[in-house]
Each structure stands twice: as structure tokens, then as C-alpha cells.
Amino acid sequence: MFDSIARMIGRPLLAVNRRWNVLGPVLALLLAAFVAALPWLGLDIGWQRQIILIAVLALVVSGLNLSFGYAGELALGQVFMYAAGAYTAGWLGKQGVTNIVVVLVVAIVAALLLGVITGAAGLRLGGWMLALTSLFFITLIPRVVNLMGDELGGFAGMAGISRPTLFGEPMKNTAFYLLVIICSALWIAVMRNLVKSREGTAFLVLKESPVLARTLGVSVYRTKLRAYALGGVPAGIAGVLYAYLDGYVSPGAFTFELGLIVLAAGILGGVLSIYGAILGAAVLQLGPARLSVFDTYAEVAYGVLLIVGGVLLSMGIAGIGHRFMNRLLAAARHDADAAPEAVAKPEFAALNGKQLEVSGVVVRFGGFTALDGVSMQAKPGEITALIGPNGSGKTTLLNAISGLIVPKDGEVSLDGTVFNGDPKLAAGSGIARTFQTPLIPSTLTVHEVAASGRLLRGKTTFVETVLRLPRYRRARIADRIAAGDALAAVGISSLADAQASTLPLGTRRLLEFARAIANEPSVLLLDEVASGLDENELKELAALIRGARDAGATVVLVEHNFELVRQISDHVVVLAEGKIIAQGDAGTIASDERVVNLYLGADIMHAHSRDDVAEGAVAP
Ligand SMILES: Nc1ncnc2c1ncn2[C@@H]1O[C@H](COP(=O)(O)OP(=O)(O)OP(=O)(O)O)[C@@H](O)[C@H]1O
Structure with missing residues (x-):
């Protein structure tokens, strides 16, 4: 009634x-x-x-x-x-x-x-x-x-x-x-x-x-x-x-x-x-x-x-x-039962990927060394996967790249510009990221969350904002279009007006992806985006990550699901106890004895005991 x-x-x-x-x-x-x-x-x-x-x-x-x-x-x-x-x-x-x-x-x-x-x-x-x-x-x-x-x-x-x-x-x-x-x-x-x-x-x-x-x-x-x-x-x-x-x-x-x-x-x-x-x-x-x-x-x-x-x-x-x-x-809009629409092949506008260089990065928490002289690079138009056992320092490395942590030593640079520990500079250079536990402000609508990826785009002054002057209006129209396109690319346009707090985990992950894409990123950092997703969601996610790569972005993917990593990554970097122990293509990594002993063997056993990661869950 x-x-x-x-x-x-x-x-x-x-x-x-x-x-x-x-x-x-x-x-x-x-x-x-x-x-x-x-x-x-x-x-x-x-x-x-x-x-x-x-x-x-x-x-x-x-x-x-x-x-x-x-x-x-x-x-x-x-x-x-x-x-x-x-x-x-x-x-x-x-x-x-x-x-x-x-x-x-x-x-x-x-x-x-x-x-x-x-x-x-x-x-x-x-x-x-x-x-x-x-x-x-x-x-x-x-x-x-x-x-x-x-x-x-x-x-x-x-x-x-x-x-x-x-x-x-x-x-x-x-x-x-x-x-x-x-x-x-x-x-x-x-x-x-x-x-x-x-x-x-x-x-x-x-x-x-x-x-x-x-x-x-x-x-x-x-x-x-x-x-x-x-x-x-x-x-x-x-x-x-x-x-x-x-x-x-x-x-x-x-x-x-x-x-x-x-x-x-x-x-x-x-x-x-x-x-x-x-x-x-x-x-x-x-x-x-x-x-x-x-x-x-x-x-x-x-x-x-x-x-x-x-x-x-x-x-x-x-x-x-x-x-x-x-x-x-x-x-009126039935958003209670609305589900993400399947997107056959996500459409992304061209992304201007940049070369990410991490050289000799050291991060310490008190007396504990979380990253010990880590050097790696990620190239535009490639997916670089970062894998390793729990606590090996993967998220810490993403935090150092996105400027949330100032390294004790070493440098992080994009196309040669160093921006150690400066998140504003990192965001301004086009680094966008998702989080292991999605960070979605509950008081915003889905559309507002996607548009929030563009807070740094096209500066507008306080007076322009309050009086809704033309430059502000132009920036907002650009935000609206980019956020709408990003939501369409990940297949959740129908949820645009819904409160973000009502979304299930899989949709929250898609929304984080849309927020990152709305900023037309040069580098996309994805922290365990596959965790907690079902088989269909995993397939969709794989297509999205490939789509961002094919559009030109530099993609860095932290992931425990090695099957997903094997299928979509161009380069794999393995971390253990804060150090890089191997890198190469997925095939080389899968046959590296040290990686198998330290991580993959354990991961495969782990995968059997986890219901969220199933081998073969991702379509090639
Ligand atoms: N803010 C912090 N203060 C103290 N120690 C920290 C902090 N952040 C991370 N660590 C420690 O640094 C190490 C690396 O943590 P990190 O979260 O980077 O690992 P990870 O490889 O991402 O692990 P997981 O796969 O479980 O997410 C861990 O031992 C962790 O306890």
C-alpha cells in the first residue's frame, strides 16, 4: 500500500x-x-x-x-x-x-x-x-x-x-x-x-x-x-x-x-x-x-x-x-532490489598512464621494518600484480605510493616526478586507489561517491561555489558526466541516487572502482579488490581491470587470488617480509620454488579452506 x-x-x-x-x-x-x-x-x-x-x-x-x-x-x-x-x-x-x-x-x-x-x-x-x-x-x-x-x-x-x-x-x-x-x-x-x-x-x-x-x-x-x-x-x-x-x-x-x-x-x-x-x-x-x-x-x-x-x-x-x-x-526507483547491470565489455575513455618507479623504499613502524629497500616499477598499459603472504608489506607499499606514508628512505616517482609522502601531489598526479575494506562515506549517494574521486579536478573558488558562477557550473557538469560514465562502465548506473550505505560488499567494491575511474587516473592502485566477491562478480571485476589497462592506465593490483593474478596480470612482483623475493610473468612466478614454498603452496591450501576464493572462479 x-x-x-x-x-x-x-x-x-x-x-x-x-x-x-x-x-x-x-x-x-x-x-x-x-x-x-x-x-x-x-x-x-x-x-x-x-x-x-x-x-x-x-x-x-x-x-x-x-x-x-x-x-x-x-x-x-x-x-x-x-x-x-x-x-x-x-x-x-x-x-x-x-x-x-x-x-x-x-x-x-x-x-x-x-x-x-x-x-x-x-x-x-x-x-x-x-x-x-x-x-x-x-x-x-x-x-x-x-x-x-x-x-x-x-x-x-x-x-x-x-x-x-x-x-x-x-x-x-x-x-x-x-x-x-x-x-x-x-x-x-x-x-x-x-x-x-x-x-x-x-x-x-x-x-x-x-x-x-x-x-x-x-x-x-x-x-x-x-x-x-x-x-x-x-x-x-x-x-x-x-x-x-x-x-x-x-x-x-x-x-x-x-x-x-x-x-x-x-x-x-x-x-x-x-x-x-x-x-x-x-x-x-x-x-x-x-x-x-x-x-x-x-x-x-x-x-x-x-x-x-x-x-x-x-x-x-x-x-x-x-x-x-x-x-x-x-x-519510485525500486532501488531496494536494483542490482548491478552486467556490462559485457566496460567502456573507458583513454587514460594517460604514467610510469611508476619505486626505488629503495624503506618504511618502519617503530622498530619494525615493514618495507626494506623495495624497488619496482609499473608501466602504463600493464597490470602489475603485487602478491605475497599476509603481513609482507603489500598494503604498506600502496600507502607509500599513494603518499599516505612517508618512507624513511627511498623514492616514489611518476614519470620522474618524486612525491614522497604527499597524498595531494599523488592524487594530483593521477594516482587513484581502492581499499582492502572499501571506504565509502555512508552519507553520500552512489553518484556523489563516484564524483568525489574528482575533488581535485578543475579548481573553483569559494565565491564561485557559493554563487554558482559559470566556472563552478562547468566543473560540476564535468563531474556529473565523468561520475555517470564511471558508474555506467562498472554497471551500477541504476543505483546512482541510492544511499551508498545500503550497498552490499560487491557493489561497494565496484563503486570504489568507479570513484577511481571517474578521476581519469594515470595510475590505478587496487588493494584486494577481489576479496569477498562471488564468481560472477569476479568475472566482471577481471573485465574491469583489463578495461582500465587497455584504456592505458598503469594498474597495480594487490591480490591473494593467484588464479585472477595469473589470468590478468602482465607482470608479477612478490613481496615477503618487506623485501621483493621475485618478479616476472605469472608463469615464471608460479614455478619459482621460493615463491611456491613461501606463498603459493600455502595460498592454494588456503584457497581450499576459503569460500571467497575458488580456483578457476575467473573466466580467462
Ligand atoms: N600503522 C602500522 N603500525 C604498525 N605496524 C603496521 C602498520 N601498518 C602495517 N603494519 C605492519 O606492517 C606489516 C605489513 O603490513 P601490510 O598491511 O602492508 O601487509 P600486507 O602484505 O598488505 O598484508 P595482508 O595481505 O594481510 O593485507 C604487518 O606486519 C603489519 O602488522
């Missing part, structure tokens, strides 16, 4: 959503226009104030959503950036600067600077230090304000902050109300364009796997800092609006309790949501934060809301809406 109704409603929705991806923004715009018109529809001044307070809190919460929900940095720095915005408005008012545009610009710059300075310190210290540093800064607010003496009004606060002016005229109540709605709507639009861009994808990838983020060329430290500092921007704007609301600010407004309110509203509304901040802020503002009877029990009430939001509503109130929409859309 649900499914047939869902299909009826979901199909047109899916068509609209695919074509313009506008459902959310259109609804949000209509809501903003309606709320903006309320004073003219008779909304009294008391309720206008409530809506202003909701918008102010929603701005602060959306800053938390950006840095915590999207980029995974739990820190309440938004509270002191909010204070910075409020005191900027107050202090500038005292100097006679009341032009709202000027004040907002100064407050945004101040919030960004504070974000960069405090974030840089917290993030450099690593782990939970950013969270602790931000709490420390909240407790510092009253002291800093007091230290500034009369300039900021000390503990007693700053009263009589002049009304903001626009075109030289003080803003009246309704104009101020409109200003708040416009500022909130503009920020939500900026945040929406940001999170639905390469930048937003980079945040989500980073949140789930810093290793994957680095492999895709994302700078972990800079991206975290950017998300944290940007999260301060709406808080700074909110501070300005708050200061003008009553013409008064005092340190008592920027407490740890406010941090709790922001966190509770974020979690209740849904931290991984663009519009959830408004829902969470509305519940908090119209509920506990408004009722004086709650004063005594405020912290307990916020704690309860945190638990309700966190435990009962995974992904908050907005998550209920997302899940409902996803069910509608899933029913």
Missing part, C-alpha cells in the same frame, strides 16, 4: 528532483517569503520578537551543523563568535558606526579571524583539543570583556546600543524583522550551496575517513579549519542581530548554558541538515528557553532534549523528513 502510494507521489518528485534538485530550496524560499510577510498579515510584536530569536539561534546552530554535522569537528566555538559579533555591533555603535552593511561585514571578518586563530590552535593539538579549547574560550568571555573595561561595558554589559541604520535612516521594527529574515535566508542559501558542492563532499568524506580524504587530495587540517572558521560566520551575524534586538549585550548572554542550548538544538533538529537548525532552534526557543519556570531546571531540560535528539531521533527532526523522502524516492 505504502509502496504503491509512494510510487505515485515519488515518481514525479524524483523527476523534479533529478532535473533541478530544487525541491528543498523552493520550499525554503516559500517558507522564508511567508515568514517575512507575517508582520503584514497581522503578526504582533511579541511574536515577531520570538521569530527573531528563533532566527538568531538558528544561525548559531547552523554554524555548529556546518563544522560538526558536516565536517565532524565537535566544538562550541560558535558561542564566542556569536559574542564577538554582538560586541562588534556594540563597540562600533559607540564609535558612531551603525550602517548595518558595514557592521555585518566587520562582524563576519572578526568571526572568521577568531575562528582561524582559535581553530588553528585547537586543531594543531589534535584529538578532542578543539572541543576543549572552544569550551575554554567560552569561559574566557566574561573575563576578556571585563579586561576591556568601559570599552565593552564590563560585567554590567553595554546598554543603549544605537539602532542600525540603512541608507542613513535608523531601521524601524518591521524593517529590522525583515533584515533578520533576509540575513537568515541568505546564510541558509550560502550554506546549502556550500554543502551541496565539492567542498561539502570533502567535509563529509573527511568526517567519515581522513585516510580516504587524504587519498582524494583533501588537506585534512586546512579543510577542518575552513569548516570550523566558516561555522563562525553565521554566529557572528547572529551576534550583530542579537545586539540590535534589545540594544544591550552583556557577558551573561554567552555562557556554557548557551553552548548546551546550541548543541541540543543542533542535535534535535539534525546536525547533518541544512534546514534542521531552524527546526531545532524553534523547538528550543518556543519551549524551554522561553518559559521562566524552566530556569531552575534548564540544564536538565536541555540534557533531556539532547538525549531525545541523539538517541530517539537519529539525524534529528530533519532526519525524519529525509528518511520519508528517501523512502518515497526509493520506492
Whole structure:
């Protein structure tokens, strides 16, 4: 019953959503226009104030959503950036600067600077230090304000902050109300364009796997800092609006309790949501934060809301809406039963393979030498297999090639360019890889995962991204086409809109392959891609790897399934205890006594005891 109704409603929705991806923004715009018109529809001044307070809190919460929900940095720095915005408005008012545009610009710059300075310190210290540093800064607010003496009004606060002016005229109540709605709507639009861009994808990838983020060329430290500092921007704007609301600010407004309110509203509304901040802020503002009877029990009430939001509503109130929409859309496209389509012969665009040279690479973990002077090369248009017993150093070598590990000695180069331990340079030179356990961010759709392989392609600036300028649009169209082609090549186009978290292992491996191919790689590093695949999947995989090779890529394949290696590789390198013990074609390797004794004999016995690797499982 649900499914047939869902299909009826979901199909047109899916068509609209695919074509313009506008459902959310259109609804949000209509809501903003309606709320903006309320004073003219008779909304009294008391309720206008409530809506202003909701918008102010929603701005602060959306800053938390950006840095915590999207980029995974739990820190309440938004509270002191909010204070910075409020005191900027107050202090500038005292100097006679009341032009709202000027004040907002100064407050945004101040919030960004504070974000960069405090974030840089917290993030450099690593782990939970950013969270602790931000709490420390909240407790510092009253002291800093007091230290500034009369300039900021000390503990007693700053009263009589002049009304903001626009075109030289003080803003009246309704104009101020409109200003708040416009500022909130503009920020939500900026945040929406940001999170639905390469930048937003980079945040989500980073949140789930810093290793994957680095492999895709994302700078972990800079991206975290950017998300944290940007999260301060709406808080700074909110501070300005708050200061003008009553013409008064005092340190008592920027407490740890406010941090709790922001966190509770974020979690209740849904931290991984663009519009959830408004829902969470509305519940908090119209509920506990408004009722004086709650004063005594405020912290307990916020704690309860945190638990309700966190435990009962995974992904908050907005998550209920997302899940409902996803069910509608899933029913419409039948993605629950969709399986990879068989691809007779995968089609890849020509790939510009590069010569990979590894010379004398040494990697140590403490006193343990994982790679001991390894030298090998892999040529364009060839499949080089890397085999060896468990723990022999195969993955470590791939990590050194993809820049995740800095070798103690030796060099890794591509067509003569050395890039030891620099994943961004490695990704930029066209090295793409898959992982032994697929790293697929669960919050992305299949199409977004494939497109995430191209995060470094065609640079676009922040302004181009937020304003959707032509260069950004061109880059995104290129991403969409390349990701679509890659999904078609591996046979999972029909799953493009599905959540990546719903995929079975075999499909996840195909998706990792598609992500690597979408970047038009020069070197493709495949880490045990065959493990866990059934017979048909193995055949398909073999065809894909051959397809990439025939398209011109340099392919390095780490694999335990020697039958697969024998059938598709041009060159085989054998590692044991961190050293290369043999190399040559598969036939030579299969008859090398040392390799048979050390590895292949054991592997064949091993293969009989494993159900995922069957001899002859791969068609020649
Ligand atoms: N980060 C690390 N810290 C300490 N030791 C490590 C680390 N990474 C790998 N090792 C060790 O280095 C050795 C080589 O590991 P690696 O994962 O490269 O082997 P492998 O050949 O890929 O094995 P498998 O076939 O089981 O995946 C192992 O002994 C492993 O325990």
C-alpha cells in the first residue's frame, strides 16, 4: 500500500528532483517569503520578537551543523563568535558606526579571524583539543570583556546600543524583522550551496575517513579549519542581530548554558541538515528557553532534549523528513532490489598512464621494518600484480605510493616526478586507489561517491561555489558526466541516487572502482579488490581491470587470488617480509620454488579452506 502510494507521489518528485534538485530550496524560499510577510498579515510584536530569536539561534546552530554535522569537528566555538559579533555591533555603535552593511561585514571578518586563530590552535593539538579549547574560550568571555573595561561595558554589559541604520535612516521594527529574515535566508542559501558542492563532499568524506580524504587530495587540517572558521560566520551575524534586538549585550548572554542550548538544538533538529537548525532552534526557543519556570531546571531540560535528539531521533527532526523522502524516492526507483547491470565489455575513455618507479623504499613502524629497500616499477598499459603472504608489506607499499606514508628512505616517482609522502601531489598526479575494506562515506549517494574521486579536478573558488558562477557550473557538469560514465562502465548506473550505505560488499567494491575511474587516473592502485566477491562478480571485476589497462592506465593490483593474478596480470612482483623475493610473468612466478614454498603452496591450501576464493572462479 505504502509502496504503491509512494510510487505515485515519488515518481514525479524524483523527476523534479533529478532535473533541478530544487525541491528543498523552493520550499525554503516559500517558507522564508511567508515568514517575512507575517508582520503584514497581522503578526504582533511579541511574536515577531520570538521569530527573531528563533532566527538568531538558528544561525548559531547552523554554524555548529556546518563544522560538526558536516565536517565532524565537535566544538562550541560558535558561542564566542556569536559574542564577538554582538560586541562588534556594540563597540562600533559607540564609535558612531551603525550602517548595518558595514557592521555585518566587520562582524563576519572578526568571526572568521577568531575562528582561524582559535581553530588553528585547537586543531594543531589534535584529538578532542578543539572541543576543549572552544569550551575554554567560552569561559574566557566574561573575563576578556571585563579586561576591556568601559570599552565593552564590563560585567554590567553595554546598554543603549544605537539602532542600525540603512541608507542613513535608523531601521524601524518591521524593517529590522525583515533584515533578520533576509540575513537568515541568505546564510541558509550560502550554506546549502556550500554543502551541496565539492567542498561539502570533502567535509563529509573527511568526517567519515581522513585516510580516504587524504587519498582524494583533501588537506585534512586546512579543510577542518575552513569548516570550523566558516561555522563562525553565521554566529557572528547572529551576534550583530542579537545586539540590535534589545540594544544591550552583556557577558551573561554567552555562557556554557548557551553552548548546551546550541548543541541540543543542533542535535534535535539534525546536525547533518541544512534546514534542521531552524527546526531545532524553534523547538528550543518556543519551549524551554522561553518559559521562566524552566530556569531552575534548564540544564536538565536541555540534557533531556539532547538525549531525545541523539538517541530517539537519529539525524534529528530533519532526519525524519529525509528518511520519508528517501523512502518515497526509493520506492519510485525500486532501488531496494536494483542490482548491478552486467556490462559485457566496460567502456573507458583513454587514460594517460604514467610510469611508476619505486626505488629503495624503506618504511618502519617503530622498530619494525615493514618495507626494506623495495624497488619496482609499473608501466602504463600493464597490470602489475603485487602478491605475497599476509603481513609482507603489500598494503604498506600502496600507502607509500599513494603518499599516505612517508618512507624513511627511498623514492616514489611518476614519470620522474618524486612525491614522497604527499597524498595531494599523488592524487594530483593521477594516482587513484581502492581499499582492502572499501571506504565509502555512508552519507553520500552512489553518484556523489563516484564524483568525489574528482575533488581535485578543475579548481573553483569559494565565491564561485557559493554563487554558482559559470566556472563552478562547468566543473560540476564535468563531474556529473565523468561520475555517470564511471558508474555506467562498472554497471551500477541504476543505483546512482541510492544511499551508498545500503550497498552490499560487491557493489561497494565496484563503486570504489568507479570513484577511481571517474578521476581519469594515470595510475590505478587496487588493494584486494577481489576479496569477498562471488564468481560472477569476479568475472566482471577481471573485465574491469583489463578495461582500465587497455584504456592505458598503469594498474597495480594487490591480490591473494593467484588464479585472477595469473589470468590478468602482465607482470608479477612478490613481496615477503618487506623485501621483493621475485618478479616476472605469472608463469615464471608460479614455478619459482621460493615463491611456491613461501606463498603459493600455502595460498592454494588456503584457497581450499576459503569460500571467497575458488580456483578457476575467473573466466580467462
Ligand atoms: N600503522 C602500522 N603500525 C604498525 N605496524 C603496521 C602498520 N601498518 C602495517 N603494519 C605492519 O606492517 C606489516 C605489513 O603490513 P601490510 O598491511 O602492508 O601487509 P600486507 O602484505 O598488505 O598484508 P595482508 O595481505 O594481510 O593485507 C604487518 O606486519 C603489519 O602488522
